[in-house]
Amino acid sequence: LAGLSAVNVMAADDDTITVGFSQVGAESDWRTANTESMKSTFSEENGYELIFDDAQQKQENQLTAIRNFIQQEVDYIVLAPVTETGWDTVLQEAKDAGIPVIIVDRMVDVSDDSLYTAWVGSNxxxxxxxxxxxxxxxxxxxxxxxxxxxxxxxxxxxxxxxxxxxxxxxxxxxxxxxxxxxxxxxxxxxxxxxxxxxxxxxxxxxxxxxxxxxxxxxxxxxxxxxxxxxxxxxxxxxxxxxxxxxxxxxxxxxxxxxxxxxxxxxxxNPLHGPRVEEIIQKLEAGEDVDKQAYVDEVxxxxxxxxxxxxxxxxxxxxxxxxxxxxx
Ligand code: GYE
The missing domain is CATH 3.40.50.2300 (Response regulator)
Structure with a gap:
């Protein structure tokens, strides 16, 4: 029995998907709701380990966070970028490390679209x-x-x-x-x-x-x-x-x-957690994902x-x- 449960624990550990999320900050109520959506989606009980970083509205902090995620060999990087420009170098580093990057909420303006896997956010x-x-x-x-x-x-x-x-x-x-x-x-x-x-x-x-x-x-x-x-x-x-x-x-x-x-x-709409999870689950299953997806809003x-x-x-x-x- 002891042996069996050890096997189960190992299997569970292997299935855990590690996600590094670089969040803009905590500047607004919208942002707080967005963070909660991400944290509740990428929870341990849902099979994830979430490494959350709050960049305090500074791009340099986001660059550091992404480099840390690369070093920690996370399975996915999720980036809510503070501004659109200035991401080419660090996203190239993630790509070289073979880590898929999903952009959420705001967009990135990069010279090469293959620097990220998918984006979901608002128009x-x-x-x-x-x-x-x-x-x-x-x-x-x-x-x-x-x-x-x-x-x-x-x-x-x-x-x-x-x-x-x-x-x-x-x-x-x-x-x-x-x-x-x-x-x-x-x-x-x-x-x-x-x-x-x-x-x-x-x-x-x-x-x-x-x-x-x-x-x-x-x-x-x-x-x-x-x-x-x-x-x-x-x-x-x-x-x-x-x-x-x-x-x-x-x-x-x-x-x-x-x-x-x-x-x-x-x-x-700030409730992007389930949307990002859907993208990750499709990628896990080897399925295609939309490069860009807009959320319907009223x-x-x-x-x-x-x-x-x-x-x-x-x-x-x-x-x-x-x-x-x-x-
Ligand atoms: O409108 C604002 C937040 O990027 C859509 O960021 C988001 C915006 C949102 O600080 O409240």
């Missing part, structure tokens, strides 16, 4: 386009379609796919409207503290002129809303108020949408003024938020 540009199409339809429905509208963009971490795509969606929509003007465009680094700080300084310069604040994630929106209220302005979707938009649809973000402080919150609004937008011929629902959806 950040489409998120931005949906949000701005909602704004366009919303202002139109409120009879403000021809009014001069002044916008502020609190950007994410500069160079991150989530920032690049959402900023592109914003810029293109502003360019398409003669009566829309960008008053300020500055990074809030995807954090509440920086979102608040940036908003405070923009309010000092041009508080009375701001119509819309486009925050590139929920945590920035929380900080911006605090700053707006502290400066004596009202947030909301009516004329005379500052309309706040956001991304991520975290619990707290949707709660602020329900209260009307965020007027539109566009979804960005958007929520404080009310039902606009319930649908159309982008490049495709319709997207905008759902009025309710407490049941948050629960």
């Amino acid at each position: 950040f540009k489409l998120e931005g386009q949906k949000a701005m199409a909602w704004l366009d339809a919303y202002l139109e429905a409120k009879g403000r379609g021809d009014e001069e509208i002044n916008l502020v963009d609190i950007q994410g971490t500069i160079g991150a796919s989530a920032q690049i795509g959402r900023t592109e969606g914003f810029d293109e929509a502003v360019e398409a409207h003669d009566n829309w003007t960008t008053l300020a465009q500055q990074s809030g680094e995807f954090t509440q503290a920086k979102g608040q700080e940036v908003m405070e300084s923009i309010l000092k310069q041009s508080g009375d002129d701001i119509d819309v604040v486009y925050c590139e994630n929920d945590n920035e929106a929380f900080g911006a809303i605090d700053a707006i209220k502290a400066a004596g302005y009202e947030v909301g979707g009516e004329e005379g108020q500052i309309l706040v938009m956001s991304f991520d649809t975290t619990n707290a973000g949707l709660t602020q949408t329900l209260s009307g402080e965020i007027t539109c919150d566009t979804e960005c 958007a929520f609004a404080a009310d039902d003024t606009v319930t649908k937008v159309t982008i490049d011929g495709t319709d997207y629902d905008i759902t009025p938020i309710t407490q049941e959806i948050i629960d």
